[in-house]
Amino acid sequence: MRVLVAMSGGVDSSVAAALLAEAGHEVVGATLKLWGGSSDSGCCSVADVDDARRVAQQLGIAHHVFDLTDDFAAAVVEPYVAAHAAGRTPNPCIECNRHIKFARLLDRARRLGFDKLATGHHARVEPAARRAPSGARNRRPDAAALQLLRGVDGAKDQSYVLSMLGQDQLARLALPVGALTKAEVRARAARLGLRTAGKPDSQDVCFIRRDEGRRGFLAGRLELHPAEVVDLRSGRLVGSVPEAELVTVGQRRGVGHGPDGRRRYVVAVDVRRRRVTVAGPEDAVVRRVALAPGSVTWVGAPLPLGARALAQVSAHGRAAPCTVAVRRGEAAVEFDEPQRPVAPGQTVALYDPSDPDAVLGAGVAA
Amino acid sequence: MTATRLAYLDHAASSPLRPEVAEAMAPYGDDWFGNPSGSHRLARRARLALEEAREAVAASVGAPPEGVVFTSGGTEADNLAVLGTLAARLDHGLPHGVVVCSAVEHAAVLEACGAAARGSARVFGAACAEVREAPVDADGAVDLEALAGLLGPEVALVSVMTANNEVGTIQPVAAVAELVRRAAPGAVVHTDAVQAATYLDLPEATAGADLVSVSAHKLGGPKGSGALVARREVPIAPLVFGGGQERGRRSGTQNVSGAVGLAAALESAARCRQADAERVASLRGELADGLLARVPGTVESVDRARTLPGHCHLRFAGVEQEELLVLLDDLGVCASGGAACASGALKASHVLSAMGVGPADARSAVRFTLGYTTTEADVAHALAAVPAAVAQLRG
Numbered sequence: 001m002r003v004l005v006a007m008s009g010g011v012d013s014s015v016a017a018a019l020l021a022e023a024g025h026e027v028v029g030a031t032l033k034l035w036g037g038s039s040d041s042g043c044c045s046v047a048d049v050d051d052a053r054r055v056a057q058q059l060g061i062a063h064h065v066f067d068l069t070d071d072f073a074a075a076v077v078e079p080y081v082a083a084h085a086a087g088r089t090p091n092p093c094i095e096c097n098r099h100i101k102f103a104r105l106l107d108r109a110r111r112l113g114f115d116k117l118a119t120g121h122h123a124r125v126e127p128a129a130r131r132a133p134s135g136a137r138n139r140r141p142d143a144a145a146l147q148l149l150r151g152v153d154g155a156k157d158q159s160y161v162l163s164m165l166g167q168d169q170l171a172r173l174a175l176p177v178g179a180l181t182k183a184e185v186r187a188r189a190a191r192l193g194l195r196t197a198g199k200p201d202s203q204d205v206c207f208i209r210r211d212e213g214r215r216g217f218l219a220g221r222l223e224l225h226p227a228e229v230v231d232l233r234s235g236r237l238v239g240s241v242p243e244a245e246l247v248t249v250g251q252r253r254g255v256g257h258g259p260d261g262r263r264r265y266v267v268a269v270d271v272r273r274r275r276v277t278v279a280g281p282e283d284a285v286v287r288r289v290a291l292a293p294g295s296v297t298w299v300g301a302p303l304p305l306g307a308r309a310l311a312q313v314s315a316h317g318r319a320a321p322c323t324v325a326v327r328r329g330e331a332a333v334e335f336d337e338p339q340r341p342v343a344p345g346q347t348v349a350l351y352d353p354s355d356p357d358a359v360l361g362a363g364v365a366a
Numbered sequence: 367m368t369a370t371r372l373a374y375l376d377h378a379a380s381s382p383l384r385p386e387v388a389e390a391m392a393p394y395g396d397d398w399f400g401n402p403s404g405s406h407r408l409a410r411r412a413r414l415a416l417e418e419a420r421e422a423v424a425a426s427v428g429a430p431p432e433g434v435v436f437t438s439g440g441t442e443a444d445n446l447a448v449l450g451t452l453a454a455r456l457d458h459g460l461p462h463g464v465v466v467c468s469a470v471e472h473a474a475v476l477e478a479c480g481a482a483a484r485g486s487a488r489v490f491g492a493a494c495a496e497v498r499e500a501p502v503d504a505d506g507a508v509d510l511e512a513l514a515g516l517l518g519p520e521v522a523l524v525s526v527m528t529a530n531n532e533v534g535t536i537q538p539v540a541a542v543a544e545l546v547r548r549a550a551p552g553a554v555v556h557t558d559a560v561q562a563a564t565y566l567d568l569p570e571a572t573a574g575a576d577l578v579s580v581s582a583h584k585l586g587g588p589k590g591s592g593a594l595v596a597r598r599e600v601p602i603a604p605l606v607f608g609g610g611q612e613r614g615r616r617s618g619t620q621n622v623s624g625a626v627g628l629a630a631a632l633e634s635a636a637r638c639r640q641a642d643a644e645r646v647a648s649l650r651g652e653l654a655d656g657l658l659a660r661v662p663g664t665v666e667s668v669d670r671a672r673t674l675p676g677h678c679h680l681r682f683a684g685v686e687q688e689e690l691l692v693l694l695d696d697l698g699v700c701a702s703g704g705a706a707c708a709s710g711a712l713k714a715s716h717v718l719s720a721m722g723v724g725p726a727d728a729r730s731a732v733r734f735t736l737g738y739t740t741t742e743a744d745v746a747h748a749l750a751a752v753p754a755a756v757a758q759l760r761g
Contacts, residue, residue: 062695064688064692066688067688067714070714070725108686108688108689111689111758111759111761112689112692112693112759113693113758
């Protein structure tokens with residue numbers, strides 16, 4: 001099999017390439033240059049390209065650098081800025097996966113004659129039949145040939161950021177490190193003498209420099225406005241924030257405590273009216289999260305109305321039981337138990353209650 | 367990878383070492399290793415080689431030997447030309463001058479000018495008041511009328527390359543120098559002749575320029591060796607400080623074998639020039655015509671009559687250069703998309719943009735550059751591989 005491995009210069013994709021090469025596949029590495037700015041973190045710096053190239057040399061595989069900065073700016077960075085301007089909280093890693101890695105790069109891999117694209121994500125792609133537990137309630141054997149599963153290392157699982165993938169993409173995707181724990185990945189890299197073995201995990205948004213931060217990045221690209229902070233229950237003005245665009249629904253930091261001394265949560269951000277609404281813990285809850293029209297995707301066949309699922313609303317959040325509903329033409333998840341509010345723009349990943357490792361689909365909170 | 371045959375068509379990036387150059391250099395890495403600044407016999411032997419190389423380089427450019435400053439290559443020569451002359455002006459108490467360059471200069475010139483304008487070259491005492499870029503026509507040749515409009519007594523330096531590295535267009539350097547003499551008589555005229563030196567007679571092609579940059583490895587010489595050659599006495603402040611070698615203009619023990627290699631490569635290129643130029647131009651014609659005929663939607667970026675004989679710059683409609691280059695690499699055809707940046711990614715070409723080529727078109731461009739080792743078989747291989755690769759990408 002000919003495999004193109006997306007090598008970020010990190011340890012996971014280094015080991016992904018190594019595993020595929022060891023298995024006897026014809027492996028070629030590619031590092032994406034995604035951002036022209038002087039970001040010092042994540043997947044965009046010359047140092048990371050150097051690391052990826054050196055690992056490829058050590059593994060004896062060819063390596064290319066693809067400059068997708070224009071696509072990345074248009075599909076990820078500009079929407080990121082626009083979403084903040086509108087008071088939403090986007091997840092740029094997911095949008096990069098959706099538009100760049102598993103669209104643009106996957107198409108490129110196909111045109112170049114590769115059978116598969118591999119990445120270093122901690123998740124697994126497996127034939128559905130092999131895992132179907134008997135008597136599973138939601139199991140529809142004809143629904144999907146392939147399943148997307150959580151990585152075996154629960155703490156490092158990245159299935160959330162892949163939850164928007166469908167069968168066409170999964171069929172051309174290989175995730176070799178999903179079957180290993182992070183410790184096993186590092187041990188393997190060390191054994192192979194790869195220079196990325198001890199490299200820290202990337203944490204931040206790759207196009208934002210650590211020293212400028214999100215505030216510095218956005219301040220140069222859009223106008224930030226102060227806003228009043230209003231209490232949900234009393235409607236009273238309780239404070240102010242310097243930049244409404246930087247406030248996220250669900251956030252506690254920077255919005256003070258209530259008169260009772262308890263912490264408050266942001267429950268709504270209205271940039272246009274320059275208003276941030278906060279509430280105490282008992283009011284800052286939702287049962288229902290609407291999904292943006294057209295944002296819902298399914299790994300296999302669409303879930304029927306009223307189907308049960310587990311919904312996860314952040315990369316490392318806990319998946320909570322819910323029901324998938326459609327009301328007035330709008331898809332939504334209805335949680336069994338009240339949840340903290342979900343910021344508009346965040347991805348809601350749905351997992352299978354009878355097989356909690358299996359991703360069913362995803363949508364974006366409206 | 368799977369390729370059994372290799373067609374090297376990237377001579378503008380680097381040309382293989384000529385055997386006679388390797389032979390000329392060999393003793394100076396070996397028996398005659400002395401430091402040319404020393405006084406004993408081995409030092410004197412190295413010094414002799416260095417000065418003979420200096421004379422040969424000077425002669426090939428048409429300049430006095432003392433005008434030659436050996437450098438680590440074309441980039442350093444360009445930097446020294448730009449920043450060294452600007453720094454010398456300030457050293458002499460002259461006001462910040464204006465720099466004029468063409469919009470299609472090599473990054474070594476553009477970035478040096480940018481550093482001087484931003485003030486980030488202050489560490490060398492180099493700064494300028496402003497950088498003015500002269501536009502080019504659709505073939506990439508500098509627009510002389512527009513250039514004339516940018517000149518004036520405030521101009522300190524004018525830099526226009528002898529021939530462009532990406533598309534190969536030959537620039538009217540002598541005419542530029544003429545304009546400068548009339549409208550900005552105090553200005554220094556610099557030309558980057560790194561690409562041109564293989565095929566053009568430098569005294570003629572760079573006539574009127576005060577400073578000329580050359581690089582050995584584009585000529586079939588070694589990497590890491592070049593020179594800035596001054597035709598007349600132009601004040602140049604150093605960018606590298608130390609023992610005062612190269613008349614104080616570039617400190618550091620000279621790369622003797624590199625200098626010998628540069629001289630030998632210039633001589634060798636000059637000796638073969640006419641025959642090579644004709645042979646390479648004919649192969650280039652076969653390649654370009656062949657691809658234009660075999661691959662629908664192919665456009666030749668520049669009028670062949672205006673370029674160096676080895677450049678074949680084509681655009682394949684609807685194809686991305688990054689993908690085409692990967693497939694060509696698989697098939698054993700070494701070509702490039704233009705200039706590469708430090709990460710190895712292809713940069714959007716400022717040359718094509720200056721020529722009025724849109725971004726999508728620019729991303730479909732591939733530069734094939736032929737050279738002294740290119741054969742009929744290389745062209746035949748490319749004529750088979752490129753249409754197959756384009757067809758695969760177009761699906």
